[in-house]
Amino acid sequence: MEYGSAVRSASAAVDEDLYTRGPDGGLVTQSTAASAIAEALERSDVRPGMRVLEIGTGSGFSGALLSELVGAAGEVVSVEVMADLGARAADLHRAQGRNNVVTVVGDGLLGAPGHGRFDRVVAWARPELLPEAWVAQAVPGAVLVLPVDVTERAKTGMMLRARVDGDGTPQGEAFFEGGYVELHAEVLDQWWVPPRGVDALVRHEGAAWWLSAGWASGDREAAERVLRKLAAEGARTPLLAEDEGPRGIAPYLYATRAEELCTVGAEGLGWGIGYADRQGAAVFTPGAGEVLHTGDGSALLRLRQWVADWREAGRPGHPDLVPVLSRVEGGRRVRARL
Structure with missing residues (x-):
């Protein structure tokens, strides 16, 4: 995918290894490939002065990129369920002078209650539904980019771009490829067996x-x-x-x-x-x-x-699918149709 000048400039301004590598040189837990992050940010269309809700702090690298994209007039609120990861990222942001990033330790499904409303929501962990809390914390016109389950089967997820319309209803715009771990309220110590959907x-x-x-x-x-x-x-x-x-x-x-x-x-x-x-x-x-x-x-x-x-059928893929969102308890169920 071709990246715009904003994402390219943000990537050039952030030391990826500083965030994603530990003292032993190994990747930090929950690190996402830089190319996947860049594609999601490109599709999010984050602009200077915006407020962004990030679900899944991880290494802090994506939050640093968002910090560059929103600039001094904007703010990033990043939610992480693992306290040690959240603290590490917060320390790195502070040391790099990225004072427009606020790190919150908590359940990402709840978003960031008490932190206002957001122009963009970007997630790096996959919920079962598009959570109601994320939609409620987004302003009209906000863009949401997230991985989400698209069938009842375990591990069947895609990336979704949605937009919140004037009355606060999310409308699915497009799917694209991407795979992320399941979003869960608890800290999990293994990922070989999915936390949901196994029969x-x-x-x-x-x-x-x-x-x-x-x-x-x-x-x-x-x-x-x-x-x-x-x-x-x-x-x-x-x-x-x-x-x-x-x-x-x-x-x-x-x-x-x-x-x-x-x-x-x-x-x-x-x-x-x-x-x-x-x-x-x-x-x-x-x-x-x-x-x-x-x-x-x-x-x-x-x-x-x-x-x-x-x-x-002509080997249809992600660009050929239409997102279908339906309201259920707790959020919107997302399904795909040709």
Whole structure:
């Protein structure tokens, strides 16, 4: 993505390593790739003098970029659930003279109550819904850029750009690619198993394997059996071309196969999307066009058909999807349609 002069200037003014590297040179917990941050900030259209609510302080690097974008006349209020991360970022901002950043330790789902209203909301952790608190704390015309769940399945999220209209209602404008950890009120000490959406969990050779599928919560025994077979004897079959990949087809499946879709993950291996039933499972392996599958072959056949349908539709991706927001308790549920 091409970045405007404001984001490029902000990036040049901030020492990334100072924020994202610890004393041993390793990355600080919850560091986000600079390119992903830059894309989100570009889509946020942050301008001098604005007030920005940042959800997820992390290393403090993104907050430093926002500090540069809003300038001396603006303000950034950054919310972080992990007190040590929040304190570290606050110290770095202070040492760098970035006095327009306020760091708050608390539950990001609540936003920053008591800190006024905001022109922009930017989040680096994925809520299940677009939280009502974020919308309520945004002024009319505010832009919100955040990762959000787009199906009921674990790990099925995309980045959303939304705008708050004159009567305070958020309107979805566009999706784009991006993956972030789940937003949670509590500090979590592991991320291999998602904190929400998991319907079956087993261990194979000491590693945790999990499954998220619509039918699985009602038949956990069958789900665990399929998961164990996938872990122990799953075969691999190429299914996507080199220029396609799971990330390419994922938006299409989120929009058209949300009810049938499953996700499977394994400790140390990552996670992938696909199809599972009581007879077997077939899921794309992370970062490759291969499918890991087991069972009677029907799951792999179903996935082959989905790939064929996607290709016939012209291989639609994030830019081809329309956000659909519906009001539910606690916020707005976000779904995608072609």
